[in-house]
Amino acid sequence: MIKILELTGRYFLLLGKVFSRPEKMRIYRERIIFEMEALGIGSIPLTAIISVFIGAVVTLQMSISLESPFIPQYLIGYATRETMVLEFSSTVVALILAGKVGSNIASEIGTMRITEQIDALEIMGVNSASYLILPKIVATVLFFPLLTLLSIFIGCVGGYAIAYVTGIMIPGDYIEGMHYAFLPYSITYSLIKSAVFAFIITSISAFCGYYADGNSLEVGRASTRAVVASSIVIMIFNLILTQILLV
Amino acid sequence: MIKADHISKSFEGRTVLDDISVEFETGKTNLIIGRSGSGKTVLLKSLVGLHEVDSGAVYYDDVCYTQLTFNQRKAIRKDIGMIFQGGALLDSSTVVENVKLPLDLFTDQSEAEKMERVAFCLERVRLQGADHLYPSELSGGMIKRVAIARAIVMNPRYLFCDEPNSGLDPQTSVVIDNLIHDITREYNITTIINTHDMNSVMEIGEKIVYIHEGHKWWEGTKDDILHADNAELNDFVFASAMAKRARRAAR
Ligand SMILES: Nc1ncnc2c1ncn2[C@@H]1O[C@H](COP(=O)(O)OP(=O)(O)OP(=O)(O)O)[C@@H](O)[C@H]1O
Ligand SMILES: [Mg+2]
Numbered sequence: 001m002i003k004i005l006e007l008t009g010r011y012f013l014l015l016g017k018v019f020s021r022p023e024k025m026r027i028y029r030e031r032i033i034f035e036m037e038a039l040g041i042g043s044i045p046l047t048a049i050i051s052v053f054i055g056a057v058v059t060l061q062m063s064i065s066l067e068s069p070f071i072p073q074y075l076i077g078y079a080t081r082e083t084m085v086l087e088f089s090s091t092v093v094a095l096i097l098a099g100k101v102g103s104n105i106a107s108e109i110g111t112m113r114i115t116e117q118i119d120a121l122e123i124m125g126v127n128s129a130s131y132l133i134l135p136k137i138v139a140t141v142l143f144f145p146l147l148t149l150l151s152i153f154i155g156c157v158g159g160y161a162i163a164y165v166t167g168i169m170i171p172g173d174y175i176e177g178m179h180y181a182f183l184p185y186s187i188t189y190s191l192i193k194s195a196v197f198a199f200i201i202t203s204i205s206a207f208c209g210y211y212a213d214g215n216s217l218e219v220g221r222a223s224t225r226a227v228v229a230s231s232i233v234i235m236i237f238n239l240i241l242t243q244i245l246l247v
Numbered sequence: 248m249i250k251a252d253h254i255s256k257s258f259e260g261r262t263v264l265d266d267i268s269v270e271f272e273t274g275k276t277n278l279i280i281g282r283s284g285s286g287k288t289v290l291l292k293s294l295v296g297l298h299e300v301d302s303g304a305v306y307y308d309d310v311c312y313t314q315l316t317f318n319q320r321k322a323i324r325k326d327i328g329m330i331f332q333g334g335a336l337l338d339s340s341t342v343v344e345n346v347k348l349p350l351d352l353f354t355d356q357s358e359a360e361k362m363e364r365v366a367f368c369l370e371r372v373r374l375q376g377a378d379h380l381y382p383s384e385l386s387g388g389m390i391k392r393v394a395i396a397r398a399i400v401m402n403p404r405y406l407f408c409d410e411p412n413s414g415l416d417p418q419t420s421v422v423i424d425n426l427i428h429d430i431t432r433e434y435n436i437t438t439i440i441n442t443h444d445m446n447s448v449m450e451i452g453e454k455i456v457y458i459h460e461g462h463k464w465w466e467g468t469k470d471d472i473l474h475a476d477n478a479e480l481n482d483f484v485f486a487s488a489m490a491k492r493a494r495r496a497a498r
Contacts, residue, residue: 023352023353024352027351038401111338112337112338115335115338116332116333117335117336119292119297119339120329120331120335120336121298122324123295123329124349124352124353124401125320125324125353127317238306
């Protein structure tokens with residue numbers, strides 16, 4: 001317990017360093033664009049693949065569960081959309097990206113730590129925490145909501161495709177379900193969640209890497225810790241945000 | 248001039264540096280020598296503030312560096328160049344980007360001026376045709392040279408080198424030693440080099456400090472070192488067969 005408090009304290013101290021005044025805005029802009037490419041665009045294929053499959057699977061499952069003459073078919077489309085918007089495209093995508101992006105960030109920064117690259121930056125007079133971590137945080141917080149939108153769209157397309165291919169329901173009903181009882185606010189809710197999760201993944205993973213010290217084994221451990229810790233914190237914040245934003 | 252005043256440093260109760268006081272002179276190549284694990288790297292990192300000392304103080308030309316805050320230290324850090332034991336080049340940047348980084352961050356020069364300065368420094372370390380390679384594509388000696396180029400690109404007043412020629416062949420070692428020595432004289436830099444290479448000591452050592460198990464055991468010049476009356480130092484100095492022969496010849 002004391003250990004957790006101590007770690008939390010160090011985490012917030014690091015965040016303080018990360019958000020102190022940047023050295024030169026132009027350099028930061030360049031690095032943000034670079035990180036968006038590396039962490040954001042690089043995550044599009046994975047997000048797209050899992051979303052299309054989940055969309056299709058959810059549609060199949062719903063069509064089996066809701067198979068009854070008394071339930072209108074369009075509810076299948078509705079259920080798929082709600083699943084994607086409310087939970088899958090923000091929370092589950094975030095958990096998957098915690099594995100991909102989180103371990104990437106922790107091992108990159110951890111390697112920089114043990115090979116003294118961070119020391120080298122400090123010696124130049126650079127605020128290494130801000131220089132390395134801030135662009136990653138800004139890039140992911142801006143980009144992950146886009147991934148969420150993409151995931152919602154592709155998931156819904158996946159559902160449509162499976163309806164069309166298997167003939168399990170009339171595609172027209174599916175489209176009707178897509179529009180049924182649509183609340184734009186649920187998209188806002190989803191986007192807020194994914195921005196918060198992006199912050200959690202990036203800052204916690206960077207923290208794990210930044211304080212790695214020792215050898216390459218330690219870098220491996222840091223990246224495992226990053227994935228585990230950010231996943232748990234994501235689940236906690238998923239609950240908190242849902243309580244605040246939806247209930 | 249850089250001065251350590253009674254500095255001590257321990258890690259988790261284990262003392263690594265014990266009450267070290269020493270002065271390093273401007274315009275000279277100052278050498279810190281000692282066995283592997285004696286505390287050379289920790290001493291160097293304590294001097295530049297990468298390790299906070301437990302007690303004592305470090306002075307840079309009369310400024311008490313240890314008392315400064317992070318932001319106040321920045322001004323001095325811009326005058327510091329450091330070459331790390333492993334090079335510590337940024338893996339995701341090319342040779343040119345690595346050397347140019349300090350200019351990008353701390354000067355308002357135009358791109359052309361910066362590139363000119365980078366080319367000058369790379370020529371100084373005699374590294375050509377590697378401009379757009381990444382550190383993973385370089386040999387150990389090339390990495391050391393890029394690290395030197397990066398360390399001198401801002402015209403430092405203080406230069407720290409942690410084993411600049413470990414793991415290099417004897418010829419390249421001599422080239423790098425002489426390079427650092429020349430730069431030191433030319434720009435009147437305070438240079439401190441960690442080494443356990445007796446060749447470097449005899450080649451470029453002007454002031455030599457011998458560290459033994461975290462204590463300053465001996466200091467002097469390279470002319471004194473062969474005649475020092477100090478058992479541990481003699482063991483260290485005459486560990487190699489060549490040095491033994493040199494002593495015999497001298498007698
Ligand atoms: N961050 C650290 N935490 C704990 N102990 C450390 C740390 N850094 C160094 N030490 C210990 O301090 C002692 C001196 O290490 P140092 O790296 O200064 O040796 P060195 O003289 O540079 O050796 P080498 O010639 O092999 O580089 C070693 O016993 C090492 O275990
Ligand atoms: Mg060392």
